[in-house]
Amino acid sequence: MFEVVSNEILAENLHKMVLVAPRIAKARKAGQFVMVRLAQGEERIPLTIGDADPAAGTITLFIQAIGASTRKIVSTPVGGFIRDVAGPLGKETHITNWGRVVCVGGGVGTAVLFPLVKALAEAGNEITTIIGGRSERYVILADELGALSKNLLITTEDGSLGYKGFVTGPLSEMIADPARAPQAVFAVGPVPMMKAVANLTREPGIETIVSLNPIMIDGTGMCGGCRVQVGTETKFACVDGPEFDAHLVDFDGLSDRLTSYRKEEAARHAAEGCKLAKEVAK
Amino acid sequence: MSNDLSPKERMAIDRVHMPELPADERSTNFEEVNLGLSADQALSEAQRCLQCKTRNCVAGCPVGVSIPEFIDALACDDLPKAAKILRGDNALPAVCGRVCPQETQCEALCVRGKKGDAVAIGYLERYVADWAMLHPDRLLKEAKPEPTGKSVAVVGCGPAGLTAAGELARMGHQVTIFEALHDTGGVLRYGIPEFRLPKEIIDCEVAVLAELGVTIECNVIIGKTLTVAELTEDYDAVFIANGAGLPTMLNIPGENLKGVYAANEFLTRVNLMEAGRREDSATPILQRDEVAVIGGGNTAMDCVRTARRLGAKRAMIIYRRGEAEMPARIEEIKHAKEEGVEFVMLTAPIAIVDTEDGWVSALRCQKMELGPADDSGRRRPQPVAGSEFDIPAGIVINAVGTNANPLLTATAPDLKLNKWGNVVADEEGQTSIPGVFAGGDIVRGGATVILAMGDGKRAAAAINEYLKR
Numbered sequence: 001m002f003e004v005v006s007n008e009i010l011a012e013n014l015h016k017m018v019l020v021a022p023r024i025a026k027a028r029k030a031g032q033f034v035m036v037r038l039a040q041g042e043e044r045i046p047l048t049i050g051d052a053d054p055a056a057g058t059i060t061l062f063i064q065a066i067g068a069s070t071r072k073i074v075s076t077p078v079g080g081f082i083r084d085v086a087g088p089l090g091k092e093t094h095i096t097n098w099g100r101v102v103c104v105g106g107g108v109g110t111a112v113l114f115p116l117v118k119a120l121a122e123a124g125n126e127i128t129t130i131i132g133g134r135s136e137r138y139v140i141l142a143d144e145l146g147a148l149s150k151n152l153l154i155t156t157e158d159g160s161l162g163y164k165g166f167v168t169g170p171l172s173e174m175i176a177d178p179a180r181a182p183q184a185v186f187a188v189g190p191v192p193m194m195k196a197v198a199n200l201t202r203e204p205g206i207e208t209i210v211s212l213n214p215i216m217i218d219g220t221g222m223c224g225g226c227r228v229q230v231g232t233e234t235k236f237a238c239v240d241g242p243e244f245d246a247h248l249v250d251f252d253g254l255s256d257r258l259t260s261y262r263k264e265e266a267a268r269h270a271a272e273g274c275k276l277a278k279e280v281a282k
Numbered sequence: 283m284s285n286d287l288s289p290k291e292r293m294a295i296d297r298v299h300m301p302e303l304p305a306d307e308r309s310t311n312f313e314e315v316n317l318g319l320s321a322d323q324a325l326s327e328a329q330r331c332l333q334c335k336t337r338n339c340v341a342g343c344p345v346g347v348s349i350p351e352f353i354d355a356l357a358c359d360d361l362p363k364a365a366k367i368l369r370g371d372n373a374l375p376a377v378c379g380r381v382c383p384q385e386t387q388c389e390a391l392c393v394r395g396k397k398g399d400a401v402a403i404g405y406l407e408r409y410v411a412d413w414a415m416l417h418p419d420r421l422l423k424e425a426k427p428e429p430t431g432k433s434v435a436v437v438g439c440g441p442a443g444l445t446a447a448g449e450l451a452r453m454g455h456q457v458t459i460f461e462a463l464h465d466t467g468g469v470l471r472y473g474i475p476e477f478r479l480p481k482e483i484i485d486c487e488v489a490v491l492a493e494l495g496v497t498i499e500c501n502v503i504i505g506k507t508l509t510v511a512e513l514t515e516d517y518d519a520v521f522i523a524n525g526a527g528l529p530t531m532l533n534i535p536g537e538n539l540k541g542v543y544a545a546n547e548f549l550t551r552v553n554l555m556e557a558g559r560r561e562d563s564a565t566p567i568l569q570r571d572e573v574a575v576i577g578g579g580n581t582a583m584d585c586v587r588t589a590r591r592l593g594a595k596r597a598m599i600i601y602r603r604g605e606a607e608m609p610a611r612i613e614e615i616k617h618a619k620e621e622g623v624e625f626v627m628l629t630a631p632i633a634i635v636d637t638e639d640g641w642v643s644a645l646r647c648q649k650m651e652l653g654p655a656d657d658s659g660r661r662r663p664q665p666v667a668g669s670e671f672d673i674p675a676g677i678v679i680n681a682v683g684t685n686a687n688p689l690l691t692a693t694a695p696d697l698k699l700n701k702w703g704n705v706v707a708d709e710e711g712q713t714s715i716p717g718v719f720a721g722g723d724i725v726r727g728g729a730t731v732i733l734a735m736g737d738g739k740r741a742a743a744a745i746n747e748y749l750k751r
Contacts, residue, residue: 023507043564084464086501217550220462221689224529224544256640260540264566
């Protein structure tokens with residue numbers, strides 16, 4: 001059992017939860033994730049470890065509550081318990097001093113980006129962080145990321161904060177400017193965003209790393225559900241990833257596989273909604 | 283009661299038939315297929331054993347169960363004694379009585395099998411083990427071992443780990459099992475379906491270990507949460523039994539289409555996560571009318587019979603050799619056929635195809651014919667030119683096997699591996715690191731529950747010797 005010591009709402013449907021998990025806090029490196037199962041009968045969900053405090057024995061998870069399972073997880077109050085947390089899983093981020101690095105985060109991916117930015121900053125990189133969101137209320141961790149970055153750029157689709165448009169706008173401007181062009185790009189967010197970033201950096205040959213979140217069951221290299229086409233090889237995100245060379249990832253294949261259970265999930269959503277409505281009616 | 287029939291009287295008794303749920307009833311649910319023998323059936327079957335002096339059956343058992351002895355006790359209607367003998371030799375008798383391939387092990391060597399049918403040793407093992415689970419108050423108490431003050435870490439809670447843990451605890455060592463998943467049993471729980479091995483059997487066998495003082499810590503992934511080096515610091519010896527790893531890919535086009543599963547994913551969803559078995563199951567599983575399972579082993583049979591139970595109208599085994607070459611247990615093949623599974627033999631997949639929507643629509647195959655024998659002694663299948671054809675399928679399951687699990691070994695640089703990434707261990711399980719032993723699928727690649735248990739038992743004996751030094 002893993003105790004919840006804090007649970008904050010950062011934005012709509014986005015929670016920051018801190019759990020007591022001393023072994024994971026000690027072993028964890030940037031880029032790794034945990035498998036979380038709230039209770040008996042619930043799903044196993046892969047969640048990136050946002051941060052850790054080995055001294056306090058805690059890990060921080062940023063959770064976008066959009067599915068039935070994640071909504072239940074974030075509804076666990078402080079002092080409550082999560083039954084299963086296993087990790088740290090996946091490979092740690094390869095951190096080196098590239099020089100100028102652009103870190104791009106979209107949606108909950110911005111939270112996944114946080115430990116990467118922290119590790120890249122510690123390695124002496126000059127970081128520009130670009131955060132994208134649908135509108136102002138979906139822009140998260142701006143202060144925290146700003147403190148670690150030389151420049152912080154924000155884009156919103158409706159223009160309610162920062163640049164109007166997508167993250168690729170400011171990124172392409174930087175690539176075009178020899179004085180600002182990055183030596184490496186890290187991108188974490190929705191698959192279309194990561195694909196667009198990869199397309200921008202491919203031709204200039206800028207090393208680009210993305211963190212993927214495919215379907216997973218065990219997360220320990222057993223089920224093969226998380227397979228992704230990377231170049232000519234089939235890779236398993238849980239043991240070979242979750243980070244890969246963006247220029248080799250088959251994003252269309254990944255997007256498609258992510259829709260495998262759309263129908264089943266919609267049915268569960270509806271059923272859960274029904275149950276909730278009945279409980280409210282009582 | 284005594285067991286003093288004449289050989290002639292014993293020879294006159296016919297082999298018992300295992301009572302089963304009717305095929306049409308069971309192929310729609312996950313109830314256990316084999317119902318177990320009645321007391322009369324068990325007694326009569328036990329009397330078939332000639333109590334021969336050669337004890338060939340024992341030599342055929344990877345864990346060396348004292349088979350004639352426990353059968354004799356059973357024939358004398360002394361079930362507490364039979365249970366004591368059986369459980370003394372085998373940490374998981376209720377599991378072995380259900381999933382062991384007896385026909386190629388103990389029963390294959392039974393004298394009675396030379397002329398007629400072997401004694402149904404597996405059925406009798408199950409009978410005694412089930413009786414023991416139902417009658418804890420009548421079991422002969424085990425003497426509590428003198429604590430040795432030594433501690434052993436066991437990596438993995440599957441058949442090898444559970445067996446080693448049981449043996450070591452009975453020797454007086456303090457044992458902690460580390461399990462990566464959220465529940466116990468390893469492949470017994472995530473891999474083997476309930477219609478072959480009900481989960482409560484695993485729970486009971488695990489409870490026996492807990493009574494012996496074994497600690498089980500779930501959600502600890504050795505190689506990630508803790509390393510082997512940390513375990514060797516904190517424990518006097520380590521037994522690595524973390525099982526099989528990633529699925530072996532078919533390396534044919536279309537493998538990443540939606541609706542293509544590796545066997546472990548399909549089985550884990552249904553068995554461990556209860557997808558498709560409870561209406562409110564949180565973990566989803568796809569259900570389609572036509573399911574093609576590629577492979578001829580027990581895992582393939584488990585997948586295809588599971589698919590049938592989830593509602594597939596056509597559940598098919600696609601295998602590149604013939605039925606005689608299938609590695610699956612005879613009983614699994616028989617049960618699958620009774621349940622309406624189709625066997626498409628001498629057929630190899632060459633591509634998985636969709637209708638341009640990303641969803642599997644068919645398995646493209648070619649016919650095979652058997653050529654000369656290969657290294658494994660089985661006749662090598664060769665493609666028949668121009669024989670390509672499509673088998674319509676909404677789900678394709680790859681059950682051809684697994685590769686070595688890299689998680690533990692990646693962070694244990696001193697651990698010697700073979701070219702496939704499996705841990706190198708000698709007959710007794712000793713690895714290249716002193717005090718670190720290994721067994722089961724991480725050493726063997728894909729093998730059986732009982733071979734893993736045999737490894738666990740031998741390694742426990744070797745660890746005991748090591749700890750005395």
